[in-house]
Amino acid sequence: MRVIQFREALREAMSEEMRRDQNIFLMGEEVAEYNGAYKVSQGMLDEFGAKRVIDTPISELGFAGIGIGAAMNGIRPIIEFMTFNFSLVAIDQVINSAAKMYQMSGGQFGVPIVFRGPTASAGQLGAQHSQAFENWYANTPGLKVVVPSNPYDAKGLLKSAIRDNDPVIFMESEQMYGDKGEVPEEEYLLELGKAHVARAGSDVTVVSFGKIIKTVYAAADELAKDGISVEIIDLRSVRPIDYPTIIESVKKTNRLVVVEEAWPLASISSEVSYMVQKEAFDYLDAPIKRVTTRDTPLGYAPTFVEEFLPNPTRVMQAINSVLYRN
Amino acid sequence: MAKEKFNKETYLNWYEQMLMMRRFEEKCAQLYGQQKIKGFCHLYIGQEAVVAGLMSAITKDDKVITAYRDHGHALGCGVTPNEIMAELYGKATGCSKGKGGSMHLFSKEHNFFGGHGIVGGQIPLGAGIAMAEQYNGTKNVCVCFMGDGAVRQGALNETFNMAMLWKLPVIFVCENNGYAMGTSVQRTTNLEDIYKLGLAYDMPCGPVDGMQCETVHDAFAEAVARARNGEGPTFLEMRTYRYRGHSMSDPAKYRSKEEVEEYKAKDPIERVKAVILKKKWATEQELDAMEDKVMAEVNASVEFAENSPFPTAEDLYADVYQQEDYPFIIE
Ligand SMILES: Cc1ncc(C[n+]2csc(CCOP(=O)(O)OP(=O)(O)O)c2C)c(N)n1
Ligand SMILES: [Mg+2]
Numbered sequence: 270m271r272v273i274q275f276r277e278a279l280r281e282a283m284s285e286e287m288r289r290d291q292n293i294f295l296m297g298e299e300v301a302e303y304n305g306a307y308k309v310s311q312g313m314l315d316e317f318g319a320k321r322v323i324d325t326p327i328s329e330l331g332f333a334g335i336g337i338g339a340a341m342n343g344i345r346p347i348i349e350f351m352t353f354n355f356s357l358v359a360i361d362q363v364i365n366s367a368a369k370m371y372q373m374s375g376g377q378f379g380v381p382i383v384f385r386g387p388t389a390s391a392g393q394l395g396a397q398h399s400q401a402f403e404n405w406y407a408n409t410p411g412l413k414v415v416v417p418s419n420p421y422d423a424k425g426l427l428k429s430a431i432r433d434n435d436p437v438i439f440m441e442s443e444q445m446y447g448d449k450g451e452v453p454e455e456e457y458l459l460e461l462g463k464a465h466v467a468r469a470g471s472d473v474t475v476v477s478f479g480k481i482i483k484t485v486y487a488a489a490d491e492l493a494k495d496g497i498s499v500e501i502i503d504l505r506s507v508r509p510i511d512y513p514t515i516i517e518s519v520k521k522t523n524r525l526v527v528v529e530e531a532w533p534l535a536s537i538s539s540e541v542s543y544m545v546q547k548e549a550f551d552y553l554d555a556p557i558k559r560v561t562t563r564d565t566p567l568g569y570a571p572t573f574v575e576e577f578l579p580n581p582t583r584v585m586q587a588i589n590s591v592l593y594r595n
Numbered sequence: 596m597a598k599e600k601f602n603k604e605t606y607l608n609w610y611e612q613m614l615m616m617r618r619f620e621e622k623c624a625q626l627y628g629q630q631k632i633k634g635f636c637h638l639y640i641g642q643e644a645v646v647a648g649l650m651s652a653i654t655k656d657d658k659v660i661t662a663y664r665d666h667g668h669a670l671g672c673g674v675t676p677n678e679i680m681a682e683l684y685g686k687a688t689g690c691s692k693g694k695g696g697s698m699h700l701f702s703k704e705h706n707f708f709g710g711h712g713i714v715g716g717q718i719p720l721g722a723g724i725a726m727a728e729q730y731n732g733t734k735n736v737c738v739c740f741m742g743d744g745a746v747r748q749g750a751l752n753e754t755f756n757m758a759m760l761w762k763l764p765v766i767f768v769c770e771n772n773g774y775a776m777g778t779s780v781q782r783t784t785n786l787e788d789i790y791k792l793g794l795a796y797d798m799p800c801g802p803v804d805g806m807q808c809e810t811v812h813d814a815f816a817e818a819v820a821r822a823r824n825g826e827g828p829t830f831l832e833m834r835t836y837r838y839r840g841h842s843m844s845d846p847a848k849y850r851s852k853e854e855v856e857e858y859k860a861k862d863p864i865e866r867v868k869a870v871i872l873k874k875k876w877a878t879e880q881e882l883d884a885m886e887d888k889v890m891a892e893v894n895a896s897v898e899f900a901e902n903s904p905f906p907t908a909e910d911l912y913a914d915v916y917q918q919e920d921y922p923f924i925i926e
Contacts (some may be wrong), residue, residue, distance in 0.1 A: 303777035303849065326747035326783035327714045327775055355713065358748065393634040393685065395696045397712035533924045564924040565915050568906070569634060569696030570685035576908035 278420035282427035297349030333359035350386035368411030385439035396566035420450035425459030464511035470500035481530035488584035639667035641838035644863035646671035648811025661740035663698035665710030680896035686903035715748030725765035744775020762827035793830035805833030
């Protein structure tokens with residue numbers, strides 16, 4: 270199968286959908302003439318023109334709200350945030366308008382919109398540029414929240430997100446844009462809200478999503494040398510969360526670790542742990558463990574980045590602990 | 596054009612200050628290439644006259660706040676090259692203890708209220724810093740910098756309105772360097788005269804040639820006097836230019852070589868140097884000696900940064916709360 274970059278997979282998803290549906294436009298900072306701050310939208314201005322690939326001023330609150338208004342009136346905007354750190358300037362419109370509109374209007378005004386861009390840390394960028402808000406958005410009824418971890422998923426999920434009639438938050442990573450992976454030439458869609466059993470295993474279940482799942486693959490590879498079989502579930506979506514897939518896996522392996530690049534309090538890992546203890550308590554052979562970032566903002570120094578993030582060693586320790594190994 | 600009211604000392608100060616900003620950042624660019632400095636790093640090269648002209652117009656008790664393009668402002672406020680370079684290296688001896696990096700230089704000691712990374716985030720903060728001065732009945736002012744891109748944040752409008760309503764002693768300064776990343780001012784507005792944003796609030800406002808220390812100084816001096824007299828804010832649009840890309844990773848293909856050369860021909864450092872030589876306030880040799888002194892300080896700052904320790908992993912938990920025994924979740 271052909272291999273393409275994560276950013277190309279996203280570009281293909283947007284371009285294919287824009288060719289199919291004239292009502293879709295892409296709007297955000299530097300998306301058009303600069304070809305995207307991270308080159309995701311490279312060439313799209315040339316193909317679709319300035320009416321459909323729209324550069325904005327640095328006015329997140331304004332263009333998020335303008336996108337939502339357009340969506341209420343028949344357009345299907347894709348709004349790019351240069352990173353989700355900057356979406357905080359716009360979050361009022363996302364939470365108070367996009368997420369509420371359909372219910373508030375008694376089902377009259379839907380908001381078919383996608384807000385997409387990179388999330389979480391990307392090296393030594395300091396505290397204001399290193400944040401993960403997946404759980405913030407996932408907390409809000411009315412939104413769907415998708416977090417792909419590889420090019421194949423990114424393309425199939427983004428196409429579905431664009432076709433979805435509800436507002437979708439679609440969270441990528443600066444550090445994944447250059448990642449390569451197999452993506453078929455033929456069209457395909459991946460259903461939103463369904464987790465993917467990325468690797469089947471029998472000894473322990475590890476649930477994760479987004480970029481940080483790579484630490485789980487690395488840990489699982491290492492543990493495989495000792496004969497430990499890790500089942501890895503890639504959530505793909507954190508609202509809704511595909512509980513049946515998780516529960517079924519835990520009933521098989523009887524042990525669970527959740528790995529997440531986010532602060533621990535009230536995180537996706539807290540939520541998954543709650544539901545699993547409630548639905549599969551009798552199947553658990555060990556307390557659930559999680560690996561999150563440290564409970565602090567991420568400062569600039571390299572020593573902080575090293576300490577802050579989940580890494581394969583910490584994931585292995587968590588897995589060993591639920592397996593009661595050394 | 597030299598005006599008589601600026602004396603020898605002022606010119607020599609401007610020259611030395613701007614030379615320090617320029618040479619310090621040229622060194623930063625080198626060190627970034629060597630991966631000694633990481634993350635986002637935005638150079639101020641070309642815009643130095645704005646900070647130099649400000650510093651001759653305010654006192655050490657006045658407050659300064661800006662965005663992430665903050666090396667020049669920190670140096671101007673008196674933060675030492677050592678502390679800044681160490682911060683860029685992420686070392687514990689840096690002015691933000693290695694926690695901030697290039698975008699988040701801070702120095703309470705020098706009344707520098709920081710470099711801020713969310714575009715426009717510092718605009719209300721600047722007004723708040725001024726409000727505290729007003730509240731305490733001081734005569735100090737706050738100078739609040741922002742870019743031409745930042746003026747498009749909604750926070751500007753809310754802040755301008757309240758600053759005028761309450762006559763806060765704040766000077767809002769847009770450093771219009773023509774571009775917000777790859778986006779020129781023309782492409783984001785039908786109101787290209789950014790200073791006119793002040794008109795909507797009846798805020799005294801105007802454009803200033805930001806490539807000349809003299810014009811910058813005069814504009815600040817007038818605005819500062821107004822603020823100290825309790826007459827409230829001013830909005831200045833400093834017309835300036837950055838010679839380099841937006842950050843170290845931007846090749847700046849969106850503008851022409853000719854445009855860059857046009858501004859370089861107006862270089863503020865060369866201009867001040869020409870006045871000094873013409874007035875015979877210093878000889879070429881004396882200026883060369885000054886340059887050697889600046890370079891020695893820059894090189895010493897690199898040495899200092901190299902020899903300083905990184906903060907420890909445990910320091911991640913320091914300075915998050917003032918409470919000493921805050922119960923972090925530790926797993
Ligand atoms: C709210 C927000 N949106 C987007 C960004 C990304 N960003 C960082 S700098 C920048 C351009 C700002 O340009 P300008 O205000 O003109 O300042 P300059 O870089 O020219 O000094 C952008 C879009 C950000 N940091 N914060
Ligand atoms: Mg600018």
